[in-house]
Amino acid sequence: MLTVHALTRAFTGLVAVDQVSFTVAPNTIHALIGPNGAGKTTLFNMISGLLPPSDGTIAFQNADITHLPPHRRSRLGMGRTFQNLRVFGEMTVLENVLTGMHPRLGVAWPLAVLRSPAARNEETAGLAKALNLLRKVGIAEQARRPAADLAYGDQRRLEIARALASDPALLLLDEPAAGMNPTETAALGDLLLELRREGLTILLVEHDMGFVMRLSDRLTVLNFGRKIAEGGPDDIRNDPTVIEAYLGTKVARRLAAGAP
Amino acid sequence: MMTTLDDLLWSYQSLIYGLGTNAILGLSMYAVLQLGQLSLGQAAFMGIGAYTGALLTLKLGLPFPLVLAAAAAAPALAALVIGGPTMKLSGVHLAIATIGLGEVLRVAYINTDAMGGALGLSGIPEKADFSIIFGLLAVILAGFILASRSKIGRACEAIREDEDAARVMGIDVSAYKMTALVISAALAGLAGALNAHFSSFIGPNEFAFETAVSILSFAILGGVTTPFGPVLGAFVLTALPELLRPLHDFRLVFNGLIIVLVVIFLPRGILGFRIRRTGKPPPC
Numbered sequence: 001m002l003t004v005h006a007l008t009r010a011f012t013g014l015v016a017v018d019q020v021s022f023t024v025a026p027n028t029i030h031a032l033i034g035p036n037g038a039g040k041t042t043l044f045n046m047i048s049g050l051l052p053p054s055d056g057t058i059a060f061q062n063a064d065i066t067h068l069p070p071h072r073r074s075r076l077g078m079g080r081t082f083q084n085l086r087v088f089g090e091m092t093v094l095e096n097v098l099t100g101m102h103p104r105l106g107v108a109w110p111l112a113v114l115r116s117p118a119a120r121n122e123e124t125a126g127l128a129k130a131l132n133l134l135r136k137v138g139i140a141e142q143a144r145r146p147a148a149d150l151a152y153g154d155q156r157r158l159e160i161a162r163a164l165a166s167d168p169a170l171l172l173l174d175e176p177a178a179g180m181n182p183t184e185t186a187a188l189g190d191l192l193l194e195l196r197r198e199g200l201t202i203l204l205v206e207h208d209m210g211f212v213m214r215l216s217d218r219l220t221v222l223n224f225g226r227k228i229a230e231g232g233p234d235d236i237r238n239d240p241t242v243i244e245a246y247l248g249t250k251v252a253r254r255l256a257a258g259a260p
Numbered sequence: 261m262m263t264t265l266d267d268l269l270w271s272y273q274s275l276i277y278g279l280g281t282n283a284i285l286g287l288s289m290y291a292v293l294q295l296g297q298l299s300l301g302q303a304a305f306m307g308i309g310a311y312t313g314a315l316l317t318l319k320l321g322l323p324f325p326l327v328l329a330a331a332a333a334a335p336a337l338a339a340l341v342i343g344g345p346t347m348k349l350s351g352v353h354l355a356i357a358t359i360g361l362g363e364v365l366r367v368a369y370i371n372t373d374a375m376g377g378a379l380g381l382s383g384i385p386e387k388a389d390f391s392i393i394f395g396l397l398a399v400i401l402a403g404f405i406l407a408s409r410s411k412i413g414r415a416c417e418a419i420r421e422d423e424d425a426a427r428v429m430g431i432d433v434s435a436y437k438m439t440a441l442v443i444s445a446a447l448a449g450l451a452g453a454l455n456a457h458f459s460s461f462i463g464p465n466e467f468a469f470e471t472a473v474s475i476l477s478f479a480i481l482g483g484v485t486t487p488f489g490p491v492l493g494a495f496v497l498t499a500l501p502e503l504l505r506p507l508h509d510f511r512l513v514f515n516g517l518i519i520v521l522v523v524i525f526l527p528r529g530i531l532g533f534r535i536r537r538t539g540k541p542p543p544c
Contacts, residue, residue, distance in 0.1 A: 048428055049427070049428075050424050050427065050428065069427070069432075069434075070424075070427035070428050071427055071428075071429075071430045071431055071432045071433070074427075074428060074429060074430030075430055079428075080428050082425065086422050086424070086425040087425075088417065088418050088421040088422060088425070089421065090417070090421060090534060091414070091417060091418075091421070095414060098411070098414060099414045099415065099417075099418045099426075099429055099431075100429050100430075102411060102414070102415055102418075102429055102430050102431050103429070103430025103431075104430075105411050107411075109410075109412060112410040112411055112412060113403070113406045113407045113410050113412065114406065115406070115410070119410070123411075162429070166429065166430055
């Protein structure tokens with residue numbers, strides 16, 4: 001589905017992502033974890049096209065997309081959400097989702113402007129689809145409110161619905177559970193599992209380890225911009241390099257020695 | 261009754277026509293501002309249209325509709341050319357680049373004899389009338405309203421709110437910005453040509469920085485959340501100096517004062533509402 005090869009991004013004086021390679025298999029939930037500043041969001045920005053890589057390649061569905069602009073990647077079937085909420089605040093919730101549908105609205109612009117029957121049908125179908133997506137993420141009753149008025153967790157869900165509106169094959173989620181309470185997080189987990197059952201592939205960045213371990217088929221661990229481990233949840237849980245990266249050398253050594 | 265109306269039209273003709281062309285200029289500013297682009301090249305584009313129109317009428321005697329079409333096309337072409345390099349600029353950088361365009365052209369007009377030099381062009385036949393000016397304004401306004409209620413309007417609002425998020429949503433932000441700049445230039449050129457064909461005179465200093473700022477103030481006063489805002493803004497700021505005529509030299513102070521007050525107290529302009537883009541309410 002997605003193959004990142006030797007991807008590198010250097011900022012002045014700092015290599016944020018250093019020669020990272022991994023492959024996301026179709027129809028899996030793949031997690032990207034690592035301590036703060038490990039380069040996860042930088043990697044996400046390169047995959048979605050907002051940040052050009054300094055080196056390396058990105059292949060999506062067997063096509064090289066390293067140099068494609070973000071909107072072309074979206075058309076190819078890549079959707080994403082942002083770590084720092086970026087809903088269109090003045091628009092209503094429903095309009096946000098309709099905007100996410102943009103690359104799938106095929107009616108030519110003159111017809112759209114003049115509201116030809118084809119354009120009106122497309123808009124009506126789009127509205128129904130948008131409402132369904134809002135039901136799916138559980139915020140349909142707020143469809144007519146300005147997006148900025150939504151609670152934090154609901155804005156996260158709106159971002160997911162907006163990303164789903166473009167019918168992506170791959171969904172990139174940047175900390176989707178941040179700021180959610182345990183009940184909301186559990187519901188979000190159920191939603192992601194349901195989406196995977198429906199055939200979606202998900203790449204996610206998340207700090208909530210319970211959430212990540214419950215959902216992920218595979219994990220890639222980053223630290224200081226480098227990949228330090230990769231494997232299934234059990235492999236990662238017991239990997240000494242990962243424990244060290246998260247807890248520091250001393251604690252890791254004490255744990256290894258069997259200290260409480 | 262008819263004669264009263266005719267009298268009114270006749271005595272305030274240039275003011276009334278000015279309301280129309282300034283409203284078109286306000287809309288040309290709206291075209292770019294609604295995407296969050298600050299262009300101060302509106303006066304320059306207006307100048308290109310005015311000179312193109314006036315020269316085609318004076319030297320070639322072309323029919324007026326053709327003159328207007330050319331006057332819109334010439335600045336649109338200029339926008340395409342300067343759009344490429346300046347599209348990568350944003351915010352204040354784009355503003356400065358477009359100010360530069362205005363200055364370059366002003367000096368070019370002054371030094372080109374075929375364009376009347378510093379004296380400008382006079383004796384342009386008065387071909388623009390009430391129905392042409394306000395007919396075009398109505399068509400342009402209708403176009404903007406229709407566009408803003410479609411998926412294009414949603415895309416524009418998305419770009420204004422968060423460019424990167426819009427990109428990731430599959431919106432070709434560069435194409436939208438370029439199109440907006442070209443449309444904006446065409447409208448400014450059209451307004452310039454209409455203006456030239458009722459004021460009968462154009463000069464190089466009419467299309468300088470001051471005019472660019474006036475055009476910007478139409479949009480700021482009215483607000484750019486809907487296309488009605490810049491039209492109302494243009495009407496108010498064009499009519500006000502006439503209404504305040506008894507105040508003599510102080511009347512222009514009011515234009516500045518109003519803008520300061522609006523920016524402080526009504527940052528979204530006097531018409532700050534927004535157009536809903538969800539079509540008819542679906543059965544929830």
